[in-house]
Structure formats: C-alpha cells, structure tokens
Amino acid sequence: DADVTxxxxxxxxxxxxxxxxxxxQTKGHDRMYWYRQDPGLGLRLIYYSFDVKDINKxxxxxxxxxSRQAQAKFSLSLxxxxxxxxxxxxxxxxxxxxxxxxxxxxxxPGTRLLVL
Amino acid sequence: TxxxxxxxxxxxxxxGENLTVYCNSSSVFSSLQWYRQEPGxxxxxxxxxxxxxxxxxxxxxxxxxxxxxxxxSLHITAAQPGDTGLYLCAGGFRFSNTxxxxxxxGTTLQxxx
Numbered sequence: 001d002a003d004v005t006x007x008x009x010x011x012x013x014x015x016x017x018x019x020x021x022x023x024x025q026t027k028g029h030d031r032m033y034w035y036r037q038d039p040g041l042g043l044r045l046i047y048y049s050f051d052v053k054d055i056n057k058x059x060x061x062x063x064x065x066x067s068r069q070a071q072a073k074f075s076l077s078l079x080x081x082x083x084x085x086x087x088x089x090x091x092x093x094x095x096x097x098x099x100x101x102x103x104x105x106x107x108x109p110g111t112r113l114l115v116l
Numbered sequence: 117t118x119x120x121x122x123x124x125x126x127x128x129x130x131x132g133e134n135l136t137v138y139c140n141s142s143s144v145f146s147s148l149q150w151y152r153q154e155p156g157x158x159x160x161x162x163x164x165x166x167x168x169x170x171x172x173x174x175x176x177x178x179x180x181x182x183x184x185x186x187x188x189s190l191h192i193t194a195a196q197p198g199d200t201g202l203y204l205c206a207g208g209f210r211f212s213n214t215x216x217x218x219x220x221x222g223t224t225l226q227x228x229x
Contacts, residue, residue: 004158040125042204042221043159090158103208104149105217107158 003027004108006091012114013081021076021111023091031094032074033105034058034066036087043090049074081115088112119143120207122220129195130228137190137223139205146209148181148188149217153202195227 004025013019023032034046035058045058047066055066063085065077078085091108120141129135139148147166151159163172165181165188172179176199178191188205202224206217 040221042122043219092158103147103217104161104164105159105206107160109156109158 004091004093004106006089006108006111008111009109010112012116014116015082017081019078019081019113021078021089021091021113023074023076023108025072025074025091025093025106025108027093027095027106028071029093029095029106030071031096031103032068033092033094034064034074034076035090035092036060036085037090037110038087046076046089078113078115081113083115086113086115120205120218120220122203122205122223124223125221126224126226128226128228131196132194133227135192135195135225137203137205137225138187139189139220140187141207141218142186143207143218144185145207145218146185147207148185149206149208150179150188150190151204151206153204153222155201159202159204192225195225197227197229200225200227 007022030051033048035043037043044060046060046064047058049055049068052068067075089111092105094103094105096103123138147164149164150162152162153159163179168183168185170181176193180189202222204222205220208217
C-alpha cells in the first residue's frame, strides 16, 4: 500500500464551486505539505503543517485553505474555484534528520484538477 | 526571494548519449536534493548531498554539490529510455523553521531509443 495517498486522482469542476482534495499518510510523519505543479514552474508551496495544531501559509496560499484533521490527514480546499487553479496538486510528508540538515519529502501520486 | 534555476528545461537525446543538468542559486543551502518524477506519479527522491564538493553516484547517475553549496549538477552516462522523466532539484536549509524545500522548475528529459 502507498504511504501517501491522495483522493481524488482526477477532478473536473466548474468556476465558483468549492472542492476539497484529501491526503492521508501512513508514514507517521508530523510534517505535511500541499504543492501545486504547473509546467515550467516546478513545485510551489501552498500550505504546510508541522503538526495538528500548526498550519502555515506557503508562497501561493491565496484562494486556498487547509485543515489538519489528524496527524495522518491534511486536506486542501478551494473555496471558490477559478480556471487558473487548474493544475496538478501534490501532498507530501517529511521528516527532518536529527542533524537538521536534511529533510526528505515523500510525495503522493497527485490530483489532476481542471476548473472550467 | 530564494530561487533555484535549473537548466536546461527540456532535453531530448538519443539512447547512449551523456547529459548534464544544472541547478544554480545565489543562496547557500545546507542540503541539495534531486528528485525524479514520472508521468502520473509524484516526485521520488534520488539523492541528497550535504557537503560542499560532495559527489554521489547512483549507477549511471552522478550528482555533485558545488563547493560553495549554491549549485549542483546531475550527470547521466549512457542515457537509456528508462531515464525519461522530470528531474527536480530542491534546496534545504539547516533547521529551517519555514519547513520547506525550494524547488527548481524542473528539467524534462526524453531519451529516444
């Protein structure tokens, strides 16, 4: 079974609709992230969470919100979807090395979102 | 703004050729990682380098961290069609309280048989 799962894998929605993307992990990591990927722009951070009570905005959080329901679950919501939110969305978890010099991120398979 | 610039952004080569992908920044990183992403999947970590000048090899892939820890390169020898994918570099900071890696834009590699 995959360590980081995302649902749905594909979603088509209309402008103005509210949608939620869900992420679950079995790795036992405290840190979780939401990214979006667009061609030529790499991965851009939307929100991240260090634990259930800690939520932080990333570089492109406008138009998005998140909820950390449990250590293993981190969901991303688009309150009112717009076409330029069409992208590939990835959830990731991570653990920091004891030396603090390395943070390996483990990614889910992604959700492909199309906003019409 | 901390940026990682990858070059080239797209590379199409024949099987058996060698190639190098570059990742450059004006920032100093405590670690530099390379990920590979295949269509329909999330990125998967290939390697982490943490020491300036460090070289790591993974079969036909050679990774190098610049002496000043601002840049890195990925060299593939005798590329094969199975190497096709998106390669991403990502820089990290020691005990980062921002909790994030800085990702480059990615290099799409296509290896033709």
